[in-house]
Amino acid sequence: MLEIKNLKASVDGKQILKGIELTIGEGEVHAIMGPNGSGKSTLSQVLAGRENYTIDEGQIIYKGKDLTEFSVEERAGEGIFLAFQYPVAIPGVKNTTFLKAALNSVRKYRGQEELDAAQFLRLLKEKSELVELRDDLLKRYVNDGFSGGEKKRNEIMQMAVLDPSFAVLDETDSGLDIDALKIVAQGVNQLRSPQRSMLVITHYQRLLDYIVPDYVHVLAHGRIIKSGGKELARELEEKGYGWIAQYEQNENALPSV
């Protein structure tokens, strides 16, 4: 599904990603954990196509195509979805207006027929139930005045509507209390399928109790320094990130993945 080869990327002349290697198979859920500043969010933004980031080296191969050749909106059409850590509010644009424009844009890109108002509303009702999003939030402006939990549920609902084949969840657990976290995780789990892969980015192991990954990777200083099964997450939780410091001393000592 997705293959990242020796990816190096910078922002404002500073290299953040220093050679990421990662392969994600169809239907797999991978988690990336790491301390603040390790490059987690940069990786998610680069995958979504944010223009402030420069790719210095390496490749991102998605379904056999070089992803870097696609614009932000084309990537969405190709089936890439980023659930934002901090979804931006857009006062003046109604959630439904936005979602309909988004859905019909990706449908058009995928060569599917655009939905009319009635078809769209039916779909929206079904998907919003998935994350228990209240009707009035659909009619409100995008993320405007939404609580932390409502914003994240709105992200997962968009994911359900746009039906991506590869979703990046960027710190979806941040700012959520345990009840909201459960609802969001439940929504995500219902969207798991053999055709859909996910990359779950998180600082804490907590989220991974609810969204159980197939693989866990540790990101530090712009590289993946350790990979393993879901038990690695628990190990990290117990040890903290302090042990990573040893890799700082000698970059050549980084273990191969």
Place this chain on the structure above:
Amino acid sequence: MIAHYKDQFDQWINSTAQNSWYKSLRTQAFEAFEKNGFPTQKEEAWKHADLSLFRKEFFPALASKDSFQKNWKSDFEKHVDFQKIQYLAFWGGQLVDQSIDDQSALMIQNLDQLDPKTKIEAETILTSFAPRYDHPFYQLNTAFHAQAIWIHVKKTQSKPLILFYLDQQTSKVSAYYRNLVVAESQVSIQILEYFPHLESSQVAFNVTTQVSAKENALVEHVKIQDQNLTSYHQGFFYGLAQRNATIKSFSFSRGAAFARNDVDIVLDGIQSHGDMFGLYSNVDHQYVDHRTCMDHRVAHCTSKELYKGVLADQSHAVFEGRIKVHEGAQKTDSQQMNRNLLLSDEAKVDTAPQLEIFADDVKCAHGATIGKLDEEQLFYLQSRGIDRAQATQLLIGAFVGEVFDELSLSFQGLVRGIIGKGWEHD
């Protein structure tokens, strides 16, 4: 150039049968114009406005019904349901067509034909609250308007009144119009002045509309100025609100190569309320200039003002908003805001809020912002598959929507229908 105006003025003032009062009003106005002509940018009030075209070229006044198309309505039926509105149509400086449900509830008359008592009231309005005597275009309007139309609202109107300004001429000419609206106490009315987009027209509209809202009256006034980019616009709106009356003024301006709008509301009775909302959307080399004045004369009045601009290409907008609070106008509550969205690096806006406060127990807030589209918002929309052009349109729609939302619900459909899809999407 002034000599041409003088020739035309002398000819017309002597050819028409007018009473001496009116003659002297016009003559005074013209003499004032003759003295100063069109100001240069050295004058503070005109420092942003380049009037060199008006100094160079003579715009003779239109005064003929010739070539008026009787079937003019067919061009507008797509956006306007004529069953649901009342209208006046103007051409060649004159009222040429009208449809009013009940003249005893909404009286439309030429000022000349008024009975003596009403005439005195009309003449008082004509001269009493138009503070822009030093304004060259206002002087020309007073000197040259062929008719003053008396719009007397005696009962509440459920159907809006639309004023269509239809002049379409391929040479540079001036079309002068003057309207006096009097809303009797307790009544309400919605008035829309519409300057449609007419291909290759080079008309310079010069229109003054004065509104007097008596006790408890409510007047909602909308101007849609959508002229083509080879035409010109000078507009004056003067409102006078008496005790507990409300005047709401909207200016939607996206047309004309050069447009200057003066909007003044005088709050003259206690607990009266004034609203001024505006939207300008400029492209190409357009120049659009709004000067507003919210004049709090007495205590316990409130006012709100929001003007927003979207500027593309090399366009230039000017906004100068004044709040005046007179001595004794205690407990005034006045807000003013001007926000601008620049879509290109070459677009330009000059914004200047001005407060003149002579009372000590008042609340006055004002502010101005100039910004670009938010890249975070654009990225968010694009990451959901929406291309940059559509994402931009959505954000512009969100920006301007705030002004549309201020219209009464019953007026929104009509106004949005006429303005069309170019300004916002829903």
